[in-house]
Amino acid sequence: MSKLSKRFIKxxxxxxxxxxxxxxxxxxxxSIATANFIETAEVHIVLALEPKYADQQLRATVILPKGTGKTISVAVIARGEKITEALNSGADIVGSEELIDEISKGRLDFDKLIATPDIMPLIAKLGKVLGPKGLMPSPKAGTVTTNLHQAIQEFKAGKLEYKIDKTGILHIPFGKVNFTESDLLENxxxxxxxxxxxxxxxAKGKYWKNVYICTTMGPSIEVDITSFK
Incomplete structure (x- = not known):
């Protein structure tokens, strides 16, 4: 067991x-975020779900109106005129088959990977590389699309994907501790x-069970669900 720091204990x-x-x-x-860097604010939501059942799985996206506080690097795999659309829309890395090869060799210098539907059959072989990093494009996450401009702009602005873990808990970042309280609340x-x-x-009965917020390096704080909602 790792030893708690004096800063954390305090x-x-x-x-x-x-x-x-x-x-x-x-x-x-x-007020208690005293690490020597700007910590991320996180919310951890315990839901009354059993993810082992297909009808109790939760995976979706949300756009944080005040952003994430993080600069997102977006990569796009496409062909033809969609390459130009991606470049004009602000994608940081754009390519086709050659980018797929680079990723298969370990290139992962991006936060989000978007692909057009026609190229997905070629990306399937990247599952072992992208899957563990949570980077595999999927329609549910909004990362398989023909509307590259909208997808790129949304992820740059603060769109997040979230997915329930095997214990029924969501772990979602909702900004940085240097955000104003009102901006954090809005997110x-x-x-x-x-x-x-x-x-x-x-999902049956009471959906929300418990809610906690914390910073990257800080202790959790339990929140009244009614005040959250």
Whole structure:
């Protein structure tokens, strides 16, 4: 077991054993973020889902209105005129078969990979390279599309993909600790709306169980679900 740092212990001591209202939780989270870099703010949502069942799986996307605070590098694999469209739309890396070869040899200097449907059969062989990194294009994630301009612009602006883990929990970044409290709250509200909108058909009874927020290097803070929603 790794040893907790003095900084973490000091921050944890400031978190009371209670459930906080969302606004208070955000304020506290920002105040105890003392790492020597700008930490990411994360929300962890425990849902009443059993992902082993097909009708209780949750995978969707959300656009954070205030962005992620991170510069996203987008790569696009396409052909013909779609190459030009990708370049004109702000893609950082654009290619066709030659880019597929580079990726198969280990090139992964991008945060998001978008592909057109016609080229997906060639990308299938990259599953072992892209899968573990969460970079494999998929229609559900909005990364397999013919509308490259829209996809590139949305991911650059703050579009995120999220997926429930095997224990029924969502882990989603919602900005940086140097964001204002109101901007962080607005991003969280967008996440809440998206999670509710994409509720799996197999979800029964109480959907939301627990919500926690924290920073990359900070202790978790439990949030009152009613204040979150």
């Amino acid at each position: 921050a944890a001591q400031l978190v009371e054993t209670k459930i906080y209202k969302m606004q208070d939780a955000i304020s506290l989270m920002k 969280l509200q967008s996440i809440q709306l998206s999670v509710d909108k994409n509720r799996p058909p197999g």
